[in-house]
Amino acid sequence: MLPVIEKLLIVQDRDTKLRALHKDLERVPVEEQNCRDRMSDDEKKVAAAKAALQLVEVAIKNLELDIGTRRQSITRMKTQQYETRKNEEYTALGHEIVRYEKEISQFEDQEIDLLDKAETAKKALNEADARRKSTQILVNEDLAKLAERKTNVESQIAEISAERAALASVVEPEVLDAYDRISQRKGEAVVALEDGQCKGCHMKVVKSTVVEAKAEKILAHCENCGRLIYYAG
Numbered sequence: 366m367l368p369v370i371e372k373l374l375i376v377q378d379r380d381t382k383l384r385a386l387h388k389d390l391e392r393v394p395v396e397e398q399n400c401r402d403r404m405s406d407d408e409k410k411v412a413a414a415k416a417a418l419q420l421v422e423v424a425i426k427n428l429e430l431d432i433g434t435r436r437q438s439i440t441r442m443k444t445q446q447y448e449t450r451k452n453e454e455y456t457a458l459g460h461e462i463v464r465y466e467k468e469i470s471q472f473e474d475q476e477i478d479l480l481d482k483a484e485t486a487k488k489a490l491n492e493a494d495a496r497r498k499s500t501q502i503l504v505n506e507d508l509a510k511l512a513e514r515k516t517n518v519e520s521q522i523a524e525i526s527a528e529r530a531a532l533a534s535v536v537e538p539e540v541l542d543a544y545d546r547i548s549q550r551k552g553e554a555v556v557a558l559e560d561g562q563c564k565g566c567h568m569k570v571v572k573s574t575v576v577e578a579k580a581e582k583i584l585a586h587c588e589n590c591g592r593l594i595y596y597a598g
């Protein structure tokens with residue numbers, strides 16, 4: 366094997382590792398977003414449960430206001446009854462008082478129903494909140510793991526990049542240039558030639574290329590894909 370091919374294969378090994386590490390790094394924000402999405406589902410459910418409870422509480426408050434105003438009216442009408450000397454007015458006020466009392470008792474029945482509903486809504490809210498909290502714990506753990514992975518991958522990238530730079534510095538600049546150009550387009554730039562087939566594009570090369578690669582005098586290229594090839598049998 367040509368010494369330059371040996372050197373390039375080591376550079377290529379680091380490049381392959383770097384590509385995988387960069388891919389891994391790109392996945393980190395995607396996975397972080399997935400974690401946050403899981404959180405936002407639970408948060409939406411808590412918000413919906415809160416809104417449902419508030420609705421019931423407002424209805425109860427309104428009923429209590431209605432009951433209060435009717436009670437005040439009854440008190441007022443009882444005073445009027447006490448003060449009036451007209452029998453008709455006394456009776457009319459009496460009817461009104463009965464009507465209001467009936468309404469109050471209806472409102473109170475409704476209030477009992479609503480209090481039950483409020484109880485159920487509170488339970489649902491507590492459950493949604495508990496779920497959100499346990500999801501938060503899991504999500505926090507996952508986010509911490511992702512942050513750790515990111516740091517890890519970044520330091521590996523830094524380490525291997527430094528190695529790669531040192532390894533590449535001993536390759537002649539024009540060869541390295543050619544390698545880099547092919548590598549940017551195809552990924553693997555140096556591949557084996559086996560049974561007359563380029564292992565990069567899996568095409569047969571012409572006889573003269575096989576001879577050239579086997580001679581190991583100059584760098585041979587696959588005429589189909591342009592990759593650098595070395596004779597491997």
Ligand SMILES: [Zn+2]
Nearest residue numbers: 563566587590
């Ligand atoms: Zn090829």
